Amino acid sequence: MLKKLCTAGLWLSLGMGCVPGVHADDGPGIVFYRYVDSRGVTVLDRQGVPPEYAGKGYEVLNQRGRVIQVVPPAPTADQAREAREAQAAAQAAKVQSDADAQLLHLYSSVSDVDRARTRKLAEIDALISVAHSNIQGLANQQASLQSQAADQERAGHPVPQGLIDQMSDLQDQQQNLKVDILRYQTNRQQADADFTQDRARLQQLLSQ
Template identity: 60%
Template sequence: MRKPALIRCSLVVGLLLPVVAGAAELYRYVDNQGVTVLSRQGVPPEFIAKGYEVLNEQGRVIQVVPPAPSAEERRRLLADKARAGTDAQLLRLYTSPEDVDRALARKLAELDALIDVVRGNLQSARTQQGNLQSQAAEHERAGRQVPEHLLAQIDNQIAEQQRLKKDIARYQDARKQAQASFAADRARLSELLGARP
């Protein structure tokens, strides 16, 4: 009479043995209804972003996979990473706020030199235009028609002056941007150096 009970017990143990022997890990996650689920198959893809835990065969947590950051958190993390990179570059470039001042002075001197060159070219274009207009006036006073090539040269000088004026405005804008950028770099560097132990 005891044999059938023993056989049944052996059968149950025999069926459970492969499960226990193959039991490596359990995955614990929360589904859409807020129910905590334990699974040997892993975490379904739709729940991975919520985070989950991996448990060993004794039910102890061996790994915690945190929830994926939200879009706002990702933006903040990217901004923080970019800021850290910018700060590191700033500390490589300058050792003191005075270094920033010297770099700004060099940049402004470079831009001022470019502006001076363009202003010289502008004055030269104005002079050439004046000479060409004098030649055109001589033709008109003599009762001759002004040659087309002379009119084209005058138009070219006027167009060149417009281009040179735009260049001057562009360099002046670059000068303002440099002042603002270097001022921001100086302030951030002072902040970083002040924060150092």
């Protein structure tokens, strides 16, 4: 069995020359793997390419000695990094292109952005106002219940558990509304920043 023959010896026995490139029409019969060893000698091997040489690239030849597959060398660390950076840049460009298309679809002028911003912030302000109003209403209810509890204590009676539960529930509702207000305020700041960014980007796109 032939194993690790040099290229020149094989071509002398086959009477053929090396044909570069991959030839899909040469048939599926794979016999040899061709690679360069540590001494710089070109080797042909039926068993495959040793791991220490596979990363340097190799060729696969069929039984007629034609190259049917070329495996390129593994990229260097710098090449791999450059490839990752190029891929990331291409992805970022695609994302920006899609965002620009969406922006142009939504707005035809900067004034459209301004009007949308005004509407959105007004909606959030209305939610904040309603939450504040609800907190005040709950606080009034709680004050009334606390007054009833004080009357019970002054009369020497224990405060009914139902009354205590109502006051606790009102306090929980107020706390939840305060959390909602903080969330609305955060959303308002983010919306304002988003509209500012959209406005600046639309100006750039419309001026191109």
